[in-house]
Amino acid sequence: MSLLNLIKKAIRRLVPGKQPLGAAKAYDLWAATYDSQSDNLLIYLDDQVFAAMSESISCEGKVLADIGCGTGRHWQQLLSEKPSRLIGYDVSEKMLQILRQKFPQAETQVLKDNSLQGLQDGSCDMIISNLVIGYIEDLDTAFAEWNRVLKPGGIVMITELHPEALQRGNGVRAFSHDKRMVQIKNYSHPLQKINTLAKALQWETQSFIERRIDESVRPFYLAQDAPHLYERLYEDAGNVALLYGWQFRKP
Numbered sequence: 298m299s300l301l302n303l304i305k306k307a308i309r310r311l312v313p314g315k316q317p318l319g320a321a322k323a324y325d326l327w328a329a330t331y332d333s334q335s336d337n338l339l340i341y342l343d344d345q346v347f348a349a350m351s352e353s354i355s356c357e358g359k360v361l362a363d364i365g366c367g368t369g370r371h372w373q374q375l376l377s378e379k380p381s382r383l384i385g386y387d388v389s390e391k392m393l394q395i396l397r398q399k400f401p402q403a404e405t406q407v408l409k410d411n412s413l414q415g416l417q418d419g420s421c422d423m424i425i426s427n428l429v430i431g432y433i434e435d436l437d438t439a440f441a442e443w444n445r446v447l448k449p450g451g452i453v454m455i456t457e458l459h460p461e462a463l464q465r466g467n468g469v470r471a472f473s474h475d476k477r478m479v480q481i482k483n484y485s486h487p488l489q490k491i492n493t494l495a496k497a498l499q500w501e502t503q504s505f506i507e508r509r510i511d512e513s514v515r516p517f518y519l520a521q522d523a524p525h526l527y528e529r530l531y532e533d534a535g536n537v538a539l540l541y542g543w544q545f546r547k548p
Contacts, residue, residue: 317482320432324367324389324481326474332368332395339540340370342508343427343456346542347371350454350504356380359422362413362446364439365429369396369403375425376400384415388432411439416446423452428540430457430491431470431483437494444498444547453500453545459507459538460487491543500545508540 318326334340356378363371366385375383386408387393393405406414411433424443433439443453458470463485470481495502 317480319482321388323472323479324387325391326479327472328368328389328391328395331392338514339428339458342514342540344370346456346506346508346540347427347454349506350456350542350544354423354452356423360384360416360420361423361425362386362416362421364408364413364424364426364443365432366396366405367392369399371425371427372396372400372403386413411435411442413442413446418445419448421446421451422448423454425454427456428458430455430486432481434484436484436486436490440494440498444500447547449547451547452503453547454542455491455544456540456542457486459541460485461538462540488541495545499548501548503544503546504542505544506542507538508542509536509538511536514539 317323324331356375357380359380360382361375361380361384363369363375363383363385366372366387367389369385372383372385383404385393385396385403385405387396387405388408390407393407396405397403404415424447430436430439447453470483471478472481473479492502
């Protein structure tokens with residue numbers, strides 16, 4: 298049995314008879330404790346990749362859309378750069394409530410059917426999507442909507458679980474709620490598919506970053522009492538890619 302199947306079997310054992318929850322319901326459950334995570338490896342790596350991609354980009358005076366903004370994990374940084382407008386979209390109203398508690402003047406929208414309500418055609422300078430596209434089933438429609446609101450020269454910044462990690466069973470999306478594991482329904486989009494969709498929209502790749510499992514992330518696996526998983530993904534499998542960042546530019 299593959300490692301992925303072993304993990305899925307363990308989750309089913311913890312949540313008898315439960316199917317994976319859709320992202321909206323799952324994150325409504327997770328919202329109250331989401332910001333209290335101190336040992337989430339994906340968030341740690343995402344912060345690194347997002348910082349690297351945004352290092353040379355100025356947000357001052359720009360219109361930004363944060364797709365799947367959640368509780369506003371990157372908003373302190375984004376707002377410090379004084380954009381003219383920052384609008385957050387998320388499928389979870391509970392996550393948006395937490396965001397508005399942290400940033401009372403926040404402009405938010407509940408995301409439905411991938412529609413970016415409140416943004417006119419060609420009105421947005423930058424689309425940000427951190428660890429989100431794995432929850433989007435119809436990526437074609439989502440990208441087309443992003444392209445609709447982007448200005449010429451606009452930037453798209455994506456971070457996501459790497460398909461290589463998903464194939465190795467290191468990308469099961471789940472969290473603990475009431476002492477049980479809740480699995481979140483998600484979709485795997487191959488890199489080739491994303492590249493094909495981007496090319497169809499004439500988006501140009503500006504940068505592509507892969508963050509692989511190496512010795513710097515070993516403490517996260519030890520904290521989860523999973524040294525065997527670290528050894529399998531790093532030492533035995535050969536430095537598996539866990540997360541990627543992709544930056545595009547609309548011509």
